[in-house]
Amino acid sequence: MSKIKERQEEIVDEFSMFEDWMQRYEYMIELGKTLPSLDEQHKKEENIIKGCQSRVWLHADLEEDKIKFSADSDAIITKGIIAILIRVFSNQSPKDILEADVNFIDEIGLKEHLSPTRANGLVSMIKQLKNYALAYQAKLS
Amino acid sequence: MVEAKLNIDKIRKDFPILNRKVNGRPLVYFDNAATSQTPKQVIDCIVDYYGNYNANIHRGVHSLSQEATDAYEQARLKIKKHFNAQHSHEIIFTSGTTHSINLVANSYGSLLAEGDEVMVSALEHHSNIVPWQMLCERKGLKMKVIPMLENGKLDLHYVHENLTTKTKMVFVNHVSNALGTINPIEEIISAAHKVNAKVLIDGAQAAPHIQADVQALDVDFYTVSAHKICGPTGVGILYGKEELLKQMPPYQGGGEMIAEVSFVKTTYAGLPHKFEAGTPNIAGGIAFGAALDYMHEIGFDAIEAYEQELLEYATQRIKEIEGVIIYGPEPKEKTAVLSFNIEGLHAYDLGTILDQMGIAVRTGHHCAQPIMEYYKIPGTARASFSFYNTKQEIDIFIDALKKAVSMLS
Numbered sequence: 001m002s003k004i005k006e007r008q009e010e011i012v013d014e015f016s017m018f019e020d021w022m023q024r025y026e027y028m029i030e031l032g033k034t035l036p037s038l039d040e041q042h043k044k045e046e047n048i049i050k051g052c053q054s055r056v057w058l059h060a061d062l063e064e065d066k067i068k069f070s071a072d073s074d075a076i077i078t079k080g081i082i083a084i085l086i087r088v089f090s091n092q093s094p095k096d097i098l099e100a101d102v103n104f105i106d107e108i109g110l111k112e113h114l115s116p117t118r119a120n121g122l123v124s125m126i127k128q129l130k131n132y133a134l135a136y137q138a139k140l141s
Numbered sequence: 142m143v144e145a146k147l148n149i150d151k152i153r154k155d156f157p158i159l160n161r162k163v164n165g166r167p168l169v170y171f172d173n174a175a176t177s178q179t180p181k182q183v184i185d186c187i188v189d190y191y192g193n194y195n196a197n198i199h200r201g202v203h204s205l206s207q208e209a210t211d212a213y214e215q216a217r218l219k220i221k222k223h224f225n226a227q228h229s230h231e232i233i234f235t236s237g238t239t240h241s242i243n244l245v246a247n248s249y250g251s252l253l254a255e256g257d258e259v260m261v262s263a264l265e266h267h268s269n270i271v272p273w274q275m276l277c278e279r280k281g282l283k284m285k286v287i288p289m290l291e292n293g294k295l296d297l298h299y300v301h302e303n304l305t306t307k308t309k310m311v312f313v314n315h316v317s318n319a320l321g322t323i324n325p326i327e328e329i330i331s332a333a334h335k336v337n338a339k340v341l342i343d344g345a346q347a348a349p350h351i352q353a354d355v356q357a358l359d360v361d362f363y364t365v366s367a368h369k370i371c372g373p374t375g376v377g378i379l380y381g382k383e384e385l386l387k388q389m390p391p392y393q394g395g396g397e398m399i400a401e402v403s404f405v406k407t408t409y410a411g412l413p414h415k416f417e418a419g420t421p422n423i424a425g426g427i428a429f430g431a432a433l434d435y436m437h438e439i440g441f442d443a444i445e446a447y448e449q450e451l452l453e454y455a456t457q458r459i460k461e462i463e464g465v466i467i468y469g470p471e472p473k474e475k476t477a478v479l480s481f482n483i484e485g486l487h488a489y490d491l492g493t494i495l496d497q498m499g500i501a502v503r504t505g506h507h508c509a510q511p512i513m514e515y516y517k518i519p520g521t522a523r524a525s526f527s528f529y530n531t532k533q534e535i536d537i538f539i540d541a542l543k544k545a546v547s548m549l550s
Contacts, residue, residue: 054489118489
């Protein structure tokens with residue numbers, strides 16, 4: 001099993017332990033609070049993900065052959081969602097990121113539970129993660 | 142006591158949606174400024190139309206068409222009376238305020254010429270900005286903007302100092318959707334008329350709270366959406382003074398708006414049909430009339446007074462929360478809208494947690510980005526009240542807000 005798949009399953013398990021969505025939101029808020037802030041220098045216009053109601057910045061560095069993602073948002077729940085995505089996709093190879101499916105988001109029911117604008121934002125975030133992977137893969141080959 | 146005048150328990154029974162649960166909690170609907178809920182009298186009216194006399198209007202020889210036409214024209218008459226228009230043909234059915242404004246910007250706008258000026262307020266909804274910007278680009282017009290002051294009111298000095306004989310149109314909302322500010326439209330209309338400028342008032346937010354008298358206001362155009370005033374979505378009106386509507390060319394072509402069509406020349410129908418191309422939202426128009434009947438049965442004065450009471454109560458209670466910032470003027474100078482932020486928290490997070498507790502508020506820029514730009518904020522949370530809301534619901538909202546704040550900080 002790939003590392004990504006493994007982490008996705010962990011998250012699905014964690015989410016299934018909660019009784020209701022209020023608790024899941026509390027968990028996401030905690031994740032958001034513990035996610036390190038993004039360096040101010042990376043909070044620039046070209047790192048902003050379009051399609052989010054709150055502002056989201058996503059930055060990626062290539063360290064050896066792995067991509068390290070860092071991100072931030074001015075909304076804490078959004079930051080929690082980002083923290084989940086970073087946990088899954090950061091420190092992975094571009095190839096693994098590109099090949100990974102994102103069914104875990106449906107499995108935890110996150111997408112259908114988010115407001116339409118937030119769900120769109122989530123789709124944009126994943127797209128942007130994959131775009132970085134694509135760009136770095138091209139660079140590596 | 143005004144509250145005693147309104148039988149809220151009885152009123153609430155008229156709104157089936159108020160019985161539903163959201164995320165396992167009873168719905169507390171505080172997004173009335175986005176759309177109001179629909180009483181069963183209005184829902185029944187729509188069902189009755191489709192169940193009993195659905196037919197195309199103004200053209201059929203048969204009985205159903207006649208019944209539908211009568212009901213539709215009856216609704217126009219009710220709307221005319223409600224806004225005290227001089228003639229019922231001054232009431233043009235549209236799909237809503239946005240459509241009404243686009244109609245005026247395109248049709249009346251076509252009579253303007255390069256070098257003319259128009260004046261807009263900084264408090265507008267994007268619907269009352271963008272159609273005019275498009276017109277300005279097309280025709281080479283200059284747009285002046287009435288600035289907003291820190292308290293969410295308009296700078297009237299600007300209006301008096303900047304209206305000139307070049308100003309041809311002024312467009313301002315009666316009530317701001319983002320802040321609830323009631324604008325001094327009487328003063329703006331009379332100042333604009335002194336330089337012969339025409340005035341369009343966007344009444345979308347005012348209509349559910351204030352009964353506007355278009356003749357007393359001497360306003361040139363007034364726009365309303367039915368769905369803000371207990372009616373259905375997708376229907377609204379443009380009021381326009383007869384003399385202006387007569388001068389204006391048709392906006393859209395099609396059926397209904399013509400007198401005779403040939404490939405050499407088409408002649409247009411008279412008012413109001415000249416501006417009502419195509420089969421309209423017939424059920425919607427009739428139901429709009431039913432919504433006004435419903436509102437009048439309760440009484441606009443009682444509604445206004447009760448909503449004011451709700452707003453004052455909510456304003457007082459929300460101040461219990463540390464770090465709350467309320468935008469816009471004092472309760473007495475606005476409709477029942479509470480636009481706020483909590484220091485250090487994002488409105489979007491607040492809205493999400495409130496939704497988990499069954500409470501519907503709006504968050505974001507409310508399609509009024511210039512206002513947010515003024516305050517240098519990405520948006521606000523907005524709780525907007527209607528006459529079917531209660532103080533108990535405000536208590537639930539405040540408790541939920543306190544919980545959200547403790548979760549998020």
